[in-house]
Amino acid sequence: MYLSKPLKMKNGSLSAIVYTGTSVQSEKLGKKWIIRKQFWISNEGELFESSSSEAPTGNVKSGNIGNNGFYATFTASAKDGLLVCNLSDAITEMDSLYYERCGTCHRAYDPDMYTAAHWKKILESMKTLSGISQQEETEIMRYLSLLAKRKD
Amino acid sequence: MNTDRREFLKMAGAFAAMLTCNPEALAAGDRVITHATHMGPLKAYVRNGKIVRIEAMDIDLDPVDLLFAHKDAVYARNRVKYPCVRKSYLDGSDRRHMRGAEEFVRVDWGTALDLVAEALAKTKGEYGNESIFKTTYARWAHPGRIHQAASLQARMLGLFGGFTDIVGDYSAGAATQILPHVMGDIEVYSQQTSREVVLDKTELILMWGADPFKTNKIDYHVPIHSDGAWLRKMKDKGIKFVTIDPTKNMSVDELGSEWVPIKAASDVPMILAMCYTLYEEKLYNKQFIDKYTVGFNVFLKYLRGEKDGKVKNAKWAEKICGVPAQKIKELARMAVKHRTLVTGSWAPQRIQYGEQFHWSLVALASMIGQIGLAGGGIYFNIHYCSAGAPYTGVGAPLMLSQGRNPVNILIPASRMGEMLLNPGKTIDYNGKKLTYPNIKLIYSAGVTPIGHQPNVNKLVEGFRKVDTVITHEPWWTPTARYSDIVLPATTSFERNDISFGSSYGIEYAFAMKQVISPLFDARNDYDIFLELSKRFGFEKAYTGGKSVDEWIRWSYSKMRTKVSFSDFWKKGYVHFTSPKSSREYVRHADFRKDPVANYLRTPSGKIELFSEKVASFGYNDCPGYPAWIEPTEGPASYMAKKYPFQLITPHPIHRLHSQLDNTSLGAKHKVAGREPVYMNKFDARRMGLKHGDTVEVYNSRGTVLAGVVPTEKITRGVLAIEEGAWYAAENPSKDNSRCVSGQVNILTSDRPTSRLAQAISANTCLVAIRKAGGKLPRNTAYDSPPVRERL
Numbered sequence: 001m002y003l004s005k006p007l008k009m010k011n012g013s014l015s016a017i018v019y020t021g022t023s024v025q026s027e028k029l030g031k032k033w034i035i036r037k038q039f040w041i042s043n044e045g046e047l048f049e050s051s052s053s054e055a056p057t058g059n060v061k062s063g064n065i066g067n068n069g070f071y072a073t074f075t076a077s078a079k080d081g082l083l084v085c086n087l088s089d090a091i092t093e094m095d096s097l098y099y100e101r102c103g104t105c106h107r108a109y110d111p112d113m114y115t116a117a118h119w120k121k122i123l124e125s126m127k128t129l130s131g132i133s134q135q136e137e138t139e140i141m142r143y144l145s146l147l148a149k150r151k152d
Numbered sequence: 153m154n155t156d157r158r159e160f161l162k163m164a165g166a167f168a169a170m171l172t173c174n175p176e177a178l179a180a181g182d183r184v185i186t187h188a189t190h191m192g193p194l195k196a197y198v199r200n201g202k203i204v205r206i207e208a209m210d211i212d213l214d215p216v217d218l219l220f221a222h223k224d225a226v227y228a229r230n231r232v233k234y235p236c237v238r239k240s241y242l243d244g245s246d247r248r249h250m251r252g253a254e255e256f257v258r259v260d261w262g263t264a265l266d267l268v269a270e271a272l273a274k275t276k277g278e279y280g281n282e283s284i285f286k287t288t289y290a291r292w293a294h295p296g297r298i299h300q301a302a303s304l305q306a307r308m309l310g311l312f313g314g315f316t317d318i319v320g321d322y323s324a325g326a327a328t329q330i331l332p333h334v335m336g337d338i339e340v341y342s343q344q345t346s347r348e349v350v351l352d353k354t355e356l357i358l359m360w361g362a363d364p365f366k367t368n369k370i371d372y373h374v375p376i377h378s379d380g381a382w383l384r385k386m387k388d389k390g391i392k393f394v395t396i397d398p399t400k401n402m403s404v405d406e407l408g409s410e411w412v413p414i415k416a417a418s419d420v421p422m423i424l425a426m427c428y429t430l431y432e433e434k435l436y437n438k439q440f441i442d443k444y445t446v447g448f449n450v451f452l453k454y455l456r457g458e459k460d461g462k463v464k465n466a467k468w469a470e471k472i473c474g475v476p477a478q479k480i481k482e483l484a485r486m487a488v489k490h491r492t493l494v495t496g497s498w499a500p501q502r503i504q505y506g507e508q509f510h511w512s513l514v515a516l517a518s519m520i521g522q523i524g525l526a527g528g529g530i531y532f533n534i535h536y537c538s539a540g541a542p543y544t545g546v547g548a549p550l551m552l553s554q555g556r557n558p559v560n561i562l563i564p565a566s567r568m569g570e571m572l573l574n575p576g577k578t579i580d581y582n583g584k585k586l587t588y589p590n591i592k593l594i595y596s597a598g599v600t601p602i603g604h605q606p607n608v609n610k611l612v613e614g615f616r617k618v619d620t621v622i623t624h625e626p627w628w629t630p631t632a633r634y635s636d637i638v639l640p641a642t643t644s645f646e647r648n649d650i651s652f653g654s655s656y657g658i659e660y661a662f663a664m665k666q667v668i669s670p671l672f673d674a675r676n677d678y679d680i681f682l683e684l685s686k687r688f689g690f691e692k693a694y695t696g697g698k699s700v701d702e703w704i705r706w707s708y709s710k711m712r713t714k715v716s717f718s719d720f721w722k723k724g725y726v727h728f729t730s731p732k733s734s735r736e737y738v739r740h741a742d743f744r745k746d747p748v749a750n751y752l753r754t755p756s757g758k759i760e761l762f763s764e765k766v767a768s769f770g771y772n773d774c775p776g777y778p779a780w781i782e783p784t785e786g787p788a789s790y791m792a793k794k795y796p797f798q799l800i801t802p803h804p805i806h807r808l809h810s811q812l813d814n815t816s817l818g819a820k821h822k823v824a825g826r827e828p829v830y831m832n833k834f835d836a837r838r839m840g841l842k843h844g845d846t847v848e849v850y851n852s853r854g855t856v857l858a859g860v861v862p863t864e865k866i867t868r869g870v871l872a873i874e875e876g877a878w879y880a881a882e883n884p885s886k887d888n889s890r891c892v893s894g895q896v897n898i899l900t901s902d903r904p905t906s907r908l909a910q911a912i913s914a915n916t917c918l919v920a921i922r923k924a925g926g927k928l929p930r931n932t933a934y935d936s937p938p939v940r941e942r943l
Binding site: 099100101103104105107108110118121122125128129130131132133 | 291303306317336337338342343543546547548550551552553554555556557560562655656658710711712752753
């Protein structure tokens with residue numbers, strides 16, 4: 001299952017925001033969904049699918065993370081509607097935003113043309129003239145990260 | 153569903169009333185309506201529904217002649233008045249080889265739109281969407297954001313299942329492909345160091361080919377011509393300008409620049425020799441090279457001749473480019489003594505192996521070692537769209553999204569003629585392979601490919617091969633005349649829209665208010681694509697549920713401003729100011745400060761003077777380091793014996809590409825009724841030619857008639873014909889017929905720069921010239937073709 005919105009998840013005293021489009025393990029318990037996911041936590045407090053992943057899938061909001069990266073499992077509960085079966089359903093809004101903002105002056109290039117690291121630099125270069133807000137930049141970068149080419 | 157003309161005008165009038173502010177009354181019935189163009193914002197004086205005068209808006213700091221020619225263009229006698237269909241296309245006899253030579257038949261809008269829809273559906277059904285070619289790739293027809301044909305056409309055709317699209321551009325096709333390998337960014341279109349910083353810190357500006365006083369007359373959006381004052385302030389401050397150019401261009405006089413005449417298409421040897429001078433004289437910045445670049449040793453081996461036995465010293469370069477060795481050395485020494493900006497326009501990369509131009513400049517700037525310093529380093533768009541204007545941060549008003557194109561075929565802009573004639577052919581492109589689709593339908597709107605594409609005769613051959621050619625046009629341009637279905641489009645003066653300017657600064661939003669009702673049967677591109685969308689059943693997806701009025705408001709709402717839309721529309725513009733951070737912006741300062749944290753988007757994260765990636769492609773026409781490769785069609789080639797003059801195709805001074813060529817301004821600057829050909833006065837005297845003579849300029853690709861202008865302001869052995877004159881074949885039914893107008897792309901080659909960029913190389917061109925004899929034909933470029941009332 002995939003998150004269709006950002007979700008606050010916890011691991012003991014650590015609290016993190018996990019981004020839209022992240023795949024998670026889930027099970028229904030009564031009216032709620034119990035959500036679980038293991039992440040690699042970087043020194044900078046960013047959450048990754050694994051220690052070799054390029055693009056973050058969340059970030060720590062509070063708690064002590066120390067100086068070395070480590071794996072930790074985060075949990076949360078959620079109501080119906082937050083989880084969807086397909087990635088494409090999870091990222092519908094970001095998809096629309098990408099095509100609206102990045103497909104006007106020129107064609108919106110397919111996200112899998114470049115790696116996430118490459119897209120990050122492209123976005124840095126383009127954001128001034130495109131006039132996107134910080135929030136839009138974050139969402140577009142998240143969208144591109146999810147669908148980007150895995151390596152050059 | 154179709155609306156007739158009366159209904160349409162009624163709708164347009166109602167729409168205008170809804171959006172247009174109460175105009176200032178001059179006299180009874182007179183109105184002043186604000187509008188905006190690529191040449192500046194304006195006030196149109198309208199009497200009895202007709203434009204009687206155009207004035208520049210007060211905010212335009214340096215209005216240009218082009219602005220006032222719009223009145224002529226709107227009322228040009230060669231407006232397309234009604235939907236027209238080429239006769240044999242309509243009657244089914246399909247004499248496609250007669251495109252451009254056949255009469256048209258007037259049809260009503262319903263018939264025309266049905267024919268377009270039918271052709272699209274048939275092409276899709278028989279050959280697939282990839283056989284539909286959208287030529288509309290740039291946005292030079294007008295600066296409006298909502299009625300932008302390029303995005304509207306992509307939106308409609310995307311919903312229809314897709315189309316073959318264009319990648320790259322004609323302007324800077326080589327630079328935009330090579331510079332990401334070298335600098336991690338296309339650079340040529342990116343925000344550059346702010347004007348205030350340059351004015352404060354720069355001491356020397358080396359300008360290869362740049363002519364900002366000419367090219368900044370226009371903007372990709374709306375200029376207020378603020379760059380002239382900036383450049384003049386620099387001159388007054390004593391900043392030294394050096395212009396390296398085959399022509400003594402208009403900026404040389406304006407700036408008191410030192411003119412270094414150079415042969416055409418030979419800047420690279422000069423730049424390489426400057427690099428060698430800095431190496432030989434131990435003047436280069438070794439610390440910068442070590443810290444911020446990779447591959448210098450490979451480049452150095454090439455400079456020292458270890459790869460080809462030729463030392464790239466100033467003497468070597470002089471023989472190729474004609475610039476004295478002492479001058480080359482002097483400029484290299486001068487560059488390291490001062491805070492120096494290395495600038496280059498894009499004309500010098502529109503040559504065979506054009507990738508090497510900007511790569512060489514990056515190598516030179518790296519050796520000078522000032523990249524990332526205030527007022528130093530590279531500046532690759534000083535000539536374009538008010539570069540350096542500090543960004544206000546408001547964001548541009550948005551255009552409608554192009555949406556998705558399910559066909560993922562992108563053809564480099566320069567390959568149009570080649571693609572049409574060689575379906576299925578596979579070519580190299582920047583490390584990949586591309587296969588040309590089998591194009592059966594060409595669809596143009598807001599663009600005229602028969603004009604901007606090199607080797608026009610080859611393109612015409614391609615046009616005559618496909619099943620259907622559809623064009624939206626306000627005028628009978630060459631592309632319209634070689635089409636099957638021609639749909640009369642409005643000019644921007646005949647509809648409401650929104651724009652902004654300058655392109656980099658975004659200091660203004662402009663209300664492009666409707667000035668007059670649509671002329672004749674003209675319709676807006678938006679409405680034409682809407683009608684087609686209705687026929688295909690995706691009207692709602694096309695409109696997004698919004699009217700044009702609502703799209704304009706939506707577009708404005710995306711700008712970060714507190715000024716209400718109604719206040720903006722009433723005033724006609726909104727001004728924005730730039731923050732201090734923008735005014736202090738220095739290109740690549742962050743990289744210089746910390747190249748590890750702020751790495752470039754190259755594989756190494758540094759400036760790549762040798763690119764392993766480029767080298768890995770194995771292209772002998774684009775090696776892994778900046779190099780000079782002798783052109784196929786250069787002065788040292790065997791062809792030079794037959795065609796001894798180098799031909800360059802600068803941007804025009806008195807039109808925007810082909811726009812306004814059909815006006816009195818265009819006519820005023822013709823010589824003997826045709827496009828001027830500029831040649832050195834000694835060359836002219838040697839050949840017995842004088843001002844005003846009509847000549848034939850020719851090579852193996854074709855012949856044009858032109859009017860001679862002898863001048864001291866061009867290097868000997870070089871001819872210049874400005875691009876953009878409208879094409880007119882002397883005998884359109886004959887292949888390769890002489891062009892009676894002087895359209896220079898008859899002569900230029902569509903040979904690609906290299907397998908890397910596959911960009912245009914029009915400035916690598918050899919021609920011969922001779923006095924035209926016999927009875928000279930009239931220039932028919934601005935005539936309308938014969939149009940029958942019925943079949």
